Amino acid sequence: MKQDFFKENSSRPRQQARLLLFFLTLSFHFVSGQNSPIGSWETHFNYRLARQVIKVKNHIFCGSYNGLSSVDANNQIKTWSKIDGLHETGISSLAYDEAQNTLILAYRNGNLDFVTLDDEAKPTQIDPWRLLNETQGIPEDKSVRHIILKDQSAYLCTSFGIVILDLGQKQVKETYRYIGQDGTQVSVKQAAFSADSLFALTSQGLLAVSTSPTVNRQYFANWKAISAPGQIVSVGTFGKDIYAGIAGSGLFKREKAAWKLVYTSKSQHYNIRESQDHLVVALDNEFVTIDKTGTIQHLADPKFRMLNDAILTDERTYWAADGHNGLLTDSGTGFQSVNPAQSDTTISPRLDSVIIDLDGLSWSRLPGYLGGGILVKNTQTQQQRVLSTNVGSGSLPSQNINSLALDNDGFVWFASDKGVGYIAPQDILGGGRVDAILPVYGERKLFATEKCTAIAVEPGNRKWIGTRNGIFLFNADGTELVEKFTAADTPLPSDQINALRFDATTGRLFVDTPNGMVSYQSNASEPAENLESVTIFPNPVRPNFSGQIGFKGLVQSSTVKITTLSGRLVYQTTSQGGTASWNLDDYTGRRARGGIYMVFIVSESGSEKLAGKLAVIE
Structure with a gap:
């Protein structure tokens, strides 16, 4: 009699699924999760090369040289990559558009991802933006070094100027490219807004232009060079004031067309940003905060090796991105690392030499x-x-x-x-x-x-x-x-x-x-010595599964036969070493129907063994 219990029937699919699962628990050996799905990918990035940290709702996001990670309110850590739907690798800058609840990821190749988040900071949609990478006639280095959000526009600082992107239309509004001396092209590292001007830290020094709607900011003559008592390496805004970090000298505030020393430091590196009514400045191995009254607080910790960024949250918690120790947070008794668990992040030594x-x-x-x-x-x-x-x-x-x-x-x-x-x-x-x-x-x-x-x-x-x-x-x-x-x-x-x-x-x-x-x-692995420990995974196969079924623990060059309960051959393949796979298509190219399938293994010597049963749930 033909087996038809699992034939599709619109009146009772859920009942069939429940009965199938019950049957499986009685008669099947389930494969545990130690077998990764065939065709799956994993990342092994180094998250300790942290470059930027931002807060998104109740999550902290940290961009490292190759990876992106986040920490939720329960200190649960998640890594983000192309496996999760991102379109690129290599974060160069981050920003969060609170109005549209969108995380903006800029990559070193010039592409952007707009990640729409739900109330729990989980992605609901990821839209790529590739215009910079696809545009001809601009420098090979298209990476976005810094992003400023203002008036529903994103100001992208690049090696060829500033690109103003309309966040609603995802279209370029303007480009400030030839703003250097005599109309030359400049590279822009950072930008900041004062009450009436836009400041840009460029390859020709600090430049400024009026934000008045009557001023043509694409015309180089409207950009003025701003002198400073040293080399400015970072610029930022606090309130409506401009601050600059000068290598080997300290932090300066712009007042009445002059610079006022606010904090003395020999640091060669500065990163300036406003965070929770404070100015937070990351230096080489320390950071300082300044509140609205001008009170300065200095923070140092042995884990600060190469501070690239720091923020203060509304919970009055500090988070820092360090180039050696990754994401750090203030635990109350010092800073501690909050990084994804990782093992090897590179193939070393190379055994193929x-x-x-x-x-x-x-x-x-x-x-x-x-x-x-x-x-x-x-x-x-x-x-x-x-x-x-x-x-x-x-x-x-x-x-x-x-x-x-x-x-x-x-x-x-x-x-x-x-x-x-x-x-x-x-x-x-x-x-x-x-x-x-x-x-x-x-x-x-x-x-x-x-x-x-x-x-x-x-x-x-x-x-x-x-x-x-x-x-x-x-x-x-x-x-x-x-x-x-x-x-x-x-x-x-x-x-x-x-x-x-x-x-x-x-x-x-x-x-x-x-x-x-x-x-x-x-779908290949080391062959087993015998067929005593054959595993089938995943088993059962859930609805909407789109991967490959794996058969592991096979001897070399085993033949795998999949049949119906009545004995009809559905598929046959040969193992690659100790593993074989099946994409759930039969010989005609049609996907296997829901039901129970028998899996037989035939060794090179001709001995045959029933490896088990495979359940496919529709």
């Missing part, structure tokens, strides 16, 4: 100052050989070797400035001819014109190749492209790949880039 082959020979990539190439050495006999671009002595496509890896067949793979290839190590030190094998893909040598920066081999013997244009996954011999990953369509922080490391136990690929490290859960 020296590898040992199956015969115990050492293979090392030689640096350029030694001529490059690959050094093969028997560390017992000290016999060695250098492989180069010379025919018969390596036939490498380039002397610049960037990465080495040993595959499951014993071949030594390399990534070079002109593609990838592999070498058979048999009798490598015998003095005979040695020529690298260069895979052919698309009727040409693989990556012949591409700088390949890293290579890693997974337990399924597929090759992960890092380039300046993303990551490529190829089959075992490098002739078939399996998948491509770029920053445009994945959470990769950058297309420039510095290093790769594959964790065979977990099946995670760690990716190091200039914008931070991330990891990807692949």
Whole structure:
């Protein structure tokens, strides 16, 4: 009799789901959360390089060099990245538009994200704004250094001037670009408003212009240079007054076209901002606050190593962004770090510089100052050989070797400035001819014109190749492209790949880039010795699940068969090492219907085992 209990029926889907879950609790082994979903990403950013801190409702947001984190009223920490819907990596500046309840994130590449928040500071919508990055004729450095919000406009300080953005229309209203001497272009670090003027800290010093509606602020002659008793490194507003930090001298207040010393300091770094009716000034390793009566308070702490920013909240709590210790807060007995838990944030040391082959020979990539190439050495006999671009002595496509890896067949793979290839190590030190094998893909040598920066081999013997244009996954011999990953369509922080490391136990690929490290859960892992601990995850499969089902704990090259309860084959695949995956599509490309499926595993020797049951809930 045909099994139809889980056939879709609009009159009782909820009842079916409840019965299914009850049945599962009686007869299924549920997989715990130690298995990350196949295809999922994680970030491994360094949040201790903190640069800016702001308050958004009852949350504190901290922007670091590569990451963004937040702390709620219960001290719960959350990290934000492309995984959460952000469009870029590398925060350059933050601002909060209270009128529209929108967090503005500016990135180093010039793009912006407008994050609409609910009353609990959770994102409800994230809208990208890419005009600066897409506009031709402006400098390559498009990063927004500082954001000021005024009259429903955002003043973006950039390397090519000030861009005024209408926050309602998300359109550029004006650009103050050629405001330097004789109409030259200037770079703007910060800006601040007084009662009647706009001040800009530029590459030509401090400039000011009237905010009167009759003044053309795009005309350079209306901008006046403001002299100072030293090098101004920061400018800010308190009330309607302008303050400036002068390197090695201290904090000054602008009064009647002159500067008045307010606080003496030898600091070379200042960051000035108004916060809760106080002026808060971050210095090298301390910060000071000034209230409306002019009372100055000085705060120092051993954790202050490189203060970049500080604020005071309405709860009278101080928060600081430090370039060494991350986000700090006043605990009452001193400042303490409030940072996301993190382990390694970079791939170091790089294990792909020296590898040992199956015969115990050492293979090392030689640096350029030694001529490059690959050094093969028997560390017992000290016999060695250098492989180069010379025919018969390596036939490498380039002397610049960037990465080495040993595959499951014993071949030594390399990534070079002109593609990838592999070498058979048999009798490598015998003095005979040695020529690298260069895979052919698309009727040409693989990556012949591409700088390949890293290579890693997974337990399924597929090759992960890092380039300046993303990551490529190829089959075992490098002739078939399996998948491509770029920053445009994945959470990769950058297309420039510095290093790769594959964790065979977990099946995670760690990716190091200039914008931070991330990891990807692949569908390959180290094979098991037997089929006694096969896990299926997730199980059950919830409605609207869009990922891949994982089968882990398999022996090498296992065949996985998924059938209905009646025995009809729905899908079959082969494991990559100890893991296989299924995207829930059957052989016809249709998504599997809700119900119970049987999972059988067949080893290379032909032995078959029932791994378990898989529940799909519609």
